[in-house]
Amino acid sequence: MEKSRIRGNGMPTALISVYDKTGLLGLAEGLLALGWRLLATGGTLRTLQEAGLEAQEVAAYTGAPECFDGRVKTLHPRIHGGLLFRRDLEAHTADAARLGIEPIDLVAINLYPFEATIAREGVTADEAIEQIDIGGPSMIRSASKNHASVTVLTSPDQYGPFLEKLKAGDWSLEDRRHCALEAFRRTAAYDAAIAGWMEREQAPPDEGTGLPHHLCINLAQKQGLRYGENPHQPAAFYVEPGRVPSGIAAxxxxxxxxxxxxxxxxxxxxxxxxxxxxxxxxxxxxxxxxxxxxxxxxxxxxxxxxxxxxxxxxxxxxxxxxxxxxxxxxxxxxxxxxxxxxxxxxxxxxxxxxxxxxxxxxxxTPDRWPQSAEGLDTRSIGGGYLVQRTDDAFVPFEDWEMKASGSGPRPKAEDLMLAQRVAKAVKSNAIVLVKDGSTVGIGAGQMSRVDSVEIACRKAGDKARGAALGSDAFFPFADGLELAARHGVTAFVEPGGSLRDKEVIEAAQKLGVWLFFTGMRHFRH
Known part of the structure; x- marks a missing residue:
């Protein structure tokens, strides 16, 4: 295993610039004890100095003072040159010597909390933009690209294992390579969060769909699962980092x-x-x-x-x-x-x-439940993804059209609405029978709608008499309605829109059952 390298021409240098100060003092103390020189910025420098730890301000090191309210402090050739020049190339080392650029061997950086900022209720665009980190991701990328010589730490969880291996002289190229991978994961997720937020802020108003041109899926594993739908399928639960937990995650x-x-x-x-x-x-x-x-x-x-x-x-x-x-x-x-x-x-x-x-x-559970993540229903298919807006619409009862009035008592609006709401949640073809505030029979996922009617009525048995039937889509023929009516169903609600609507309406009128059209289909595949 490759040993950590301490240069013969001087002490190794670490640049520390962290928003989250967790573990900062332990890392700094460990590096100083091993003979490292520390460079630091702003709040990080103050924290180290208040703890009595020696560190040099980056502005003093570069000779360029911080400016623009701290927006520019590490964007300097002495920083990025020290991170990027290849120690194994004579031309690079010669350039570094000519320009007075010293190598930087370690950067410890975590970024402005952009994800947490946009998750805050009522956050303004200006507040969000101010939390877009520039210098941090730039240094992370420079250090990660040159991981053959430079270590990059982007999480406090990495500090302890790093120091332990460094003390033992076992910090290796493989370790630096792994840190670089974690670093690129972090910057990719950070950029995806920014791009996703800006997409939502600037969605073209004339499209009408509300769907993004580019969908940034930025997910982190929250929980490993024993297996997927079947024991031979590995599985895990993922969430979007930095977001306020909702649904199952909450x-x-x-x-x-x-x-x-x-x-x-x-x-x-x-x-x-x-x-x-x-x-x-x-x-x-x-x-x-x-x-x-x-x-x-x-x-x-x-x-x-x-x-x-x-x-x-x-x-x-x-x-x-x-x-x-x-x-x-x-x-x-x-x-x-x-x-x-x-x-x-x-x-x-x-x-x-x-x-x-x-x-x-x-x-x-929380006191409310999202219909989906970000209001999008996303599914993977061979070669890509299908994305649609969640089916969260429901036509109010007062906007339904009554196509046939039955010979019996008018059905309860509550039962009709319950039948239609449940039909939205049942796999198509979906048929739901409701009576007195509860479902009494459900037919789901059949290739033929009349088969779903048969299953729902069979499950309901005698309870089908006087029940209301909800259908997620129109009856393509009158046979489904006729079958349910033979079982005693007295009221029907469906979207309408079939070429044979007239045939279905006439059948309802002849049978003396109630028939309502909502005008909105609710397929669920």
């Missing part, structure tokens, strides 16, 4: 084993749906499809309705509430097996009840 896990890839997918689907309801609601999800949804005056009734919608499918599901969970709910839920339970709060007594089930995961 949850607090009270108990239970580690969440799996499928748990996270289902928990997100569950929470996204339940937080769309203003009234107390409960959603139960299996395999990324809701299998039971209920609304009521309180969490317990909402849960009882959701479970009753399809108790067989609900077993072992993911359950989400949009209201706090108390001990009464916990006692009822403890009688069955659940994978994950999510709610914005749990009483102490409820947590005590759940604690008896060691494998059960309990997640406390």
């Amino acid at each position: 949850c607090e896990q009270h108990q239970g084993k580690e969440l799996s890839f499928n748990n996270l997918l289902d928990a997100d689907a569950c929470a996204r749906l339940v937080w769309q309801f203003p009234a107390p609601a409960c959603v139960i999800v299996k395999h990324n499809n809701p299998c039971g949804v209920g609304q009521g005056p309180h969490a317990l009734e909402a849960f009882m309705k959701a479970q009753a919608g399809d108790p067989v499918s609900a077993f072992g599901g993911i359950v989400a509430f949009n209201r706090p969970v108390g001990v009464e709910v916990a006692r009822v839920m403890a009688q069955n097996f659940w994978e994950v339970i999510l709610a914005p709060a749990f009483t102490g007594e409820a947590l005590e009840v759940f604690a008896a089930k060691k494998q059960l995961r309990i997640l406390q």
